[in-house]
Amino acid sequence: MRTVAVIGGGIIGATAAYYLAQDSDLQVTLFDDSHGQATKAASGIISPWLSKRRNKRWYNLASAGAEFYEQLVDDANLDENIYEQTGTIVTRKDDAAVDDLYNLAMSRLQDTKAIGTVKKLTADEIEAIMPIVNCDESGIYVSGGAKINGQKLVNHLISAAEGNGMTTVKHRVKISNNNEVILGDERSKFDYLVLAPGAFLKELLTPLGYEVDIRPQKGQLVDFRLTDKNTDRLPVMMPESENDIIPFKDGIVTIGATHENDQGFDLEPTENEIEELTESGSKFIPELNSATQVAIRVGTRGYTSDFAPFFGKLTPKLNVFVAGGLGSSGLTTGPIIGKKIADWIIFQTAPQALELFTKPVDTYIRSK
Ligand SMILES: Cc1cc2nc3c(=O)[nH]c(=O)nc-3n(C[C@H](O)[C@H](O)[C@H](O)COP(=O)(O)OP(=O)(O)OC[C@H]3O[C@@H](n4cnc5c(N)ncnc54)[C@H](O)[C@@H]3O)c2cc1C
Known part of the structure; x- marks a missing residue:
């Protein structure tokens, strides 16, 4: 053996x-x-297709990686508490940028079916799909986006x-x-x-x-619990220039994450960063200001040059x-x-x- x-x-x-x-x-x-x-400690977003990173190897790997989840879900019997395909919404402040993203998604759809359906959404349509947010930006929805609990x-x-x-x-x-x-x-x-x-x-x-x-990069995020809101089966939202919003079951909403290059392997949560995350999330979900923080998670990412x-x-x-x-x-x-x-x-x-x-x-x- x-x-x-x-x-x-x-x-x-x-x-x-x-x-x-x-x-x-x-x-x-x-x-x-x-x-x-x-x-x-990770946020849990699986949705590489709308990234503008130019590194082709990275994209090939990330796209194949997102596709591979279908097999992993089957092989390892992953249930919805571990992997949930609920789609991703990416917003942009101006319409030309939304058009750009849409064209990118449509061209990538030629190479992988895993993206699923691609749609342009107005701010009102985003609020209809994602009733926990107030949104004044339009965006793109891709149905293949998923979230996992790492x-x-x-x-x-x-x-x-x-x-x-x-x-x-x-x-x-x-x-x-x-x-x-x-x-x-x-x-x-x-x-x-x-x-x-x-x-x-x-x-x-x-x-x-x-x-x-x-080299190490510190990442912090916050998990909130919203009472009186149904967060089941909602998509992930990635607003322009703000932190991502990742709704999980039972009122849990994760806001993340920080990218801190000067903190080495430090794992202590810091008040400033947690306040910034809360402020960023509350632009879309005002209730976060008074919601219970159920967890703060901190981890270290490894980066190459x-x-x-x-x-x-x-x-x-x-x-x-x-x-x-x-x-x-x-x-x-x-x-x-x-x-x-x-x-x-x-x-x-x-x-x-x-x-x-x-x-x-x-x-x-x-x-x-
Ligand atoms: C806050 C945050 C948010 C993120 N959000 C996302 C996201 O939404 N989507 C996404 O795709 N990625 C996300 N990431 C990135 C992703 O989490 C990491 O890239 C990925 O988890 C790295 O996996 P890994 O197996 O290489 O390392 P790790 O998950 O860090 O695992 C390495 C393990 O090795 C152990 N170890 C190290 N040295 C030794 C040793 N000598 N002996 C024994 N054990 C050892 C460590 O303790 C650790 O358990 C996020 C990361 C962070 C920190």
Whole structure:
């Protein structure tokens, strides 16, 4: 039997572990301490098609990642508390910008059906679809947009993998240059390592003599509870120049998120940022000013200097796989990366057309 250690139980590690554990020829161990995890702090938006980012590899990966959710929902039996396809509304302050977005969505619809239906909406139509908001901007609606609960998703995938024999070790670990995982005085050797530690990749690899192009970005968001409002099955709203509004069941509305590049790995909520999020959200939902804050979530995103995610083999001979740099769209790109790495190990063949999705790993990680 071949042995695999997955380091990091965020969205990449949990998806990889889920698929790896289905192969009865593999003995899988997941190491994760959840500290600073981006996945459990994330807003949950899956809707890459209206992004104006020019990076083609990023778009290919994000679009394939959004499409891949259909398979993940089926494979892992995800219910509506974990994944809900309720559409996305993106607003713009002027009509020319709305037309631009509409044209972009229509051209992208040629390549992926996952976008679903694309519609232009007036402010009144937005209020009709999204009765919890006051809106004076028009926008675009795409029915394929979805929202996920990152924490519930990884818990679900990990417990399904444990049901297939995976062992989970809830500790922070180190690794050696010899495929060993080091926990205190104990060293365990594995046939394969999958490194998916999010923003902490530099911390994991620097002691082994690697230079790693990953930096941390702090993200904060607030979950409010609205009483007397039905928030079930509402779309996500992404207003221009304001924070996103993500309604979940039972009156929960998430407003997020901050992108703080100068706070390192700090995980403390800060009053200023929480006030700004509340103010931004209350421009559309005035009740937020008096609503109960049920949670403030803080996580650390990992970014590369070209803002692109990457994945592949770190050391061809030793079978060490690595993925990172998912930035602010990692809920969208994470599952497909995890699946491709799992297939690579199971079938011992690199994914087809890998260069369409990622630059080579040595663009971001170099031996000193
Ligand atoms: C506030 C916020 C909002 C966001 N909103 C969205 C969104 O709406 N849509 C979207 O697509 N993306 C969003 N993102 C981005 C997305 O959450 C991340 O890109 C993605 O979750 C990263 O996944 P990951 O598996 O690479 O890392 P993580 O989720 O960070 O997981 C890494 C795990 O590895 C563990 N770990 C690290 N080092 C070790 C070690 N040495 N030993 C053991 N365990 C270790 C960590 O504790 C952590 O649990 C958001 C992020 C934040 C912070």
